[in-house]
Amino acid sequence: MLLLTRSDVKRAVTMAEAIEAAEAGLAAYSAGEAKVPVRTPVNTAGGVGLFMPGLIESRGAMGIKIVSVFAGNVSRGLPTVTALMVLNDVETGEPLVAMEAAYLTALRTGAAAGVAAKHLVRHNARTAVIFGAGAQARTQLLGLAAVREIEKAYVFDTNAEAAERFSAEMATQIGVMIVPGRSGSSASDADRIAAAIAEADVIIAATTSKTPVFDGRLVKPGTHVTGIGSYAPDMQELDENLVMRADLFFCDTKEGAWAEAGDLLKPLSKGVIARDRVNGELGDLVLGRRTGRTNDQQVTIYKGVGLAALDLATAKLVYDKAIKQEMGIRVDMLS
Ligand SMILES: NC(=O)c1ccc[n+]([C@@H]2O[C@H](COP(=O)([O-])OP(=O)(O)OC[C@H]3O[C@@H](n4cnc5c(N)ncnc54)[C@H](O)[C@@H]3O)[C@@H](O)[C@H]2O)c1
Structure with missing residues (x-):
């Protein structure tokens, strides 16, 4: 062996x-x-x-x-x-x-998000915003950068030092300009996040948060959002506004997402979405059974909970x- x-x-x-x-x-x-x-x-x-x-x-x-x-x-x-x-x-x-x-695990989670990006992220995407600066966030950026020419990434973490460490490490590893920031509740933190989201072509949430990590109303048309942090019903990274308004919503596993993802279960329990909210699985996109992004204005979401x-x-x-x-x-x- x-x-x-x-x-x-x-x-x-x-x-x-x-x-x-x-x-x-x-x-x-x-x-x-x-x-x-x-x-x-x-x-x-x-x-x-x-x-x-x-x-x-x-x-x-x-x-x-x-x-x-x-x-x-x-x-x-x-x-x-x-x-x-x-x-x-x-x-x-x-x-x-x-x-x-x-x-x-981090490798395959980043790779699955790379598959999602191939089908859902605009080809001219250059700027990413990442929430969370942990192990998953690193491979999320690697997965995205493997399929799109990312030039700049903002990274926000509640722990500002973690964001600094992420920037120093990833900027040299993949040659992308990385701007670190704190994901806090002060007015200046909120302003910096809002400005970054206004620039974002792709937003990635890879945190351990139990509440939404950004305001979905700020997301501009054409943006793709990946959420992989919340894997339990009491966790949530994506707000209901965003989940309701997205043009396309794909999962790695529908069964797993509806069993575990607070991002879907919380709005479902409030009755603001129904089970037809999910358009399909990434495997459906790979198999050509579903179509991904068809224009530059669509807001798309990939929600991953992981699967064996x-x-x-x-x-x-x-x-x-x-x-x-x-x-x-x-x-x-x-x-
Ligand atoms: N979907 C999947 O397949 C999959 C696979 C592995 C891990 N995960 C989950 O992804 C999440 C992240 O995992 P990790 O290994 O990177 O953890 P980690 O602890 O290494 O990193 C998480 C980071 O998120 C930060 N954070 C917490 N709340 C935040 C907020 N509101 N805004 C910004 N940053 C915030 C923390 O400070 C920390 O630096 C965990 O919940 C983990 O269980 C999912």
Whole structure:
């Protein structure tokens, strides 16, 4: 069996390659070809282990992702979220690889947003506004920059230092001008955010917020909005105004979004939207069963909650490329 660390996973695939794998995973899911049983949570006194198995037979990808979320780890100087992905051989069942999966998750979430951007973001988009400056925000920007020529990005975080760190790191990594700012409640913070949104071609929300992170009324025609932070009914990043007014609304998984996304469930519970609010899944766009943006005036939304088919397709690509590049450590489990 192969063992791959985070830096192996990072070196093994480019974002452009991860976007291709995400397309395959999303298409397999929407075509009903991926077997993705419901995620099993196991609660402990200190946190939760989330066990997410799945199979995409056509990609030769079978496995499980285990994500642990232990809030108390902060006081121990440990990450709150840790994860491992195991892939098995589809013919023999043997374990093939175990890889670090916190970065894998960020990679596939950014890649799925890259797929959304291909279909929903204007070709002449140059300016992005990002809310949240954490792990997901980084790969969100990478996913967008892989498919559109982004020249400038504003990043707003409630923690101004996190936004500064993001800017320093990402500006050198991808050569985009990045302007950091605080997402606060002062008049000057609000003015800076409003000015950035007026310039934005793309807005990305990748926060842990329970309330909307910007005023949807400020979004100009032609803008695309991606929201990937809210994954529970009590979380919300996109306000109801925006969700109601968008011309197109796509999800990674309709079932998952209607089960988990506060961005949809909160307006649904108020009766201001109905279930026909969602126009389709990204897999429908990849398969050509639905059409994405058709003009430069449409406001579009992509809401992602994550799904095992993305993990499987991306992990299989990482494994295949790691084998080719002779990366990682081989362990004989039967020795
Ligand atoms: N959709 C998916 O597939 C998917 C995948 C992985 C993670 N997530 C979710 O995405 C979110 C972000 O994950 P992460 O790993 O980047 O977390 P993180 O903790 O590394 O970063 C989140 C950042 O958001 C900031 N923030 C919180 N509220 C804010 C607000 N109102 N405005 C601006 N910034 C704000 C925090 O200060 C923090 O810097 C989490 O909720 C996570 O569970 C979703």
